[in-house]
Amino acid sequence: MAPPLLRPSPLLLLVPLLLAAAPAPKAPAPPQLEDAVPDTFTGVERVVAVGDVHGDVDALKEVLRLAGIIDAKDRWSGGKAHLVQTGDIPDRGDQTRAAYDLLMRLEQEALAAGGRVHALLGNHEAMNMLGDLRYVSPGEMASFADQSPEPDAADAPAGLNGHRVAYSAEGRYGPWLRRHPAVVRINDTLFVHGGVAPQVPGTSLSEVNRWVRQDFFPGNPPGGAKDSQGPLWFRGYALGEPQDAEPALDAVLQRFGARRMVMGHTTNRDGKIQVRLNGKALLIDTGLSTGYGRHLSALELRGGKVHALYREGKVPLAQPVKTPAAPRPGKP
Template identity: 80%
Template sequence: MSSTLRPLVIPLLVPLLLAAAPPQAAPAARRLEDAVPDTFTGVERVVAVGDVHGDVEALKEVLRLAKLIDDKGRWSGGKAHLVQTGDIPDRGERTREAFELLMRLEREALAAGGRVHALLGNHEVMNMLGDLRYVAPGELASFADQSPEPDASGTPRGLKGHRVAYGPQGRYGQWLRAHPAVVRVNDTLFVHGGVAPAVPAKTLAELNHWVRQDLFPGNPPGGAKDAQGPLWFRGYALGQEEDEARALDTVLQRFGAKRMVMGHTTDRDGKIRTRFGGKAVFIDTGLSTGYGRHLAALELRDGHVTALYANGRVELVAPAPAVAPAGKVSP
């Protein structure tokens, strides 16, 4: 073949080779036995944000407040870890946008040496299991393009697409089923509702497996629907201090932590609240517009536990002072 013909042949072959290539396989469905990372150590800065309920603009604003994203919505938090404690969907109409934002930030944070942990809340599970009591009409309609088939006559727009999207192989169902209900970052447990002492688990891996049993067919009942499971339990937020203090100490000791950070129970004054000498921290301040749009995030850094608000910072728990050796006076 002459050298003058060779350059013409290559461009002709490329599309033929691409056409002959096998189609790209769809991502494999998640399985119950898949590993779900649950423990992270050596993290310098952790920021936690509570329930979103479909308000992506409020989520963006609080992430900018915490200096985790820039003006264009890109990750700017470096090696920080963001923990979102569940309840992204329901009640607001822009749930999909909030999912997409966190999915993208997961990748960007990981590339920068940080992490985004989007935990399961009870409303994620309700949507995955077909409980649509709190799905706003516009929120449901936004999923219409996720199904190749149109909705049946007389049914709400987006019903079929929602079922596909949250299913085991759906875009958001697959993503959610890859996430834990509880993580420990440094010395802090993060969970949507709370970890009760009665949970049938001695490790976080066992606890997350128990929750995930409800999300995959063919398993015995698990902790995602259990009223005392970590997505629903409100004992530390609402229970009697004396009784719940002992329960909390038992759980913290079992899982090797010194505090627990929870969403789920909304504090209507818009402030982050602590109980039990700072061992329990409640961060559902009503972030979404439907709950008053109270912007707040929790920061854990250098032993300090700090609430971040639009009008400033409030230190909630300071590190314990160092104890001077016997016979010496600390400066």
């Protein structure tokens, strides 16, 4: 005898109807200038800072392994450490997207482990968001082709439309970048791409970061992302004469409650982290990418001590020395 037909459960019949009626998940809201952008962190036991990447994700991975921030499978292994990447992820190399994707993933993995990843804005992030593509390599540009269904014009570089979409406020990388600061303070140290000049507006880091970010949101007056003396471009502490640069740095550090400033942007051609201005300026762009010689280095701040991390080992760096106050003129 034929087996009886199985009747479907009413609940099973109802499930497809419920799924069809369920609203589609909402896309994340686009970033706004008024969004809160965290910029101050205290009580952090270990901080690792890495300079300019310039489209070389392989070099970035290698230095993060060197610092114990990722494991052999490129997963977060830094525990509660904070990783600071001081900007200039894109341009000059072909692996920009892979570097972005790595840091975006590590942000989430670090948070889950009690740590943090701070990918700061550099001048090259700003240039890409604002349409200045002078330093985008052909391979880098072509890697963005899948970000737009619109074909590129016959006389345009391959990937141009996808690049524009990806860096827009609705694209894959534009919203992520627009939610990031230019300057953070972790414990007693400021981290920034170029440098915080004395003339930056504001008395708080949130005001400085808003000034920089306002260039990425239409309808605002010119801000600090384009300003040659803004935090993404300033080189005064890297290249200025000590007698002028140190008093300026002292004033900025006092304003924002810090002992030192860590900067990328200005490449140290000897491939080593440089210490300037009595230990208060640390320059960590050592030419990490292959195009600059692949000089791997990271800065470590831990337990009140500062070290440079290289392939050959750990090197202690000088601590900040307070500038003596100028003598007061004697009474007549």
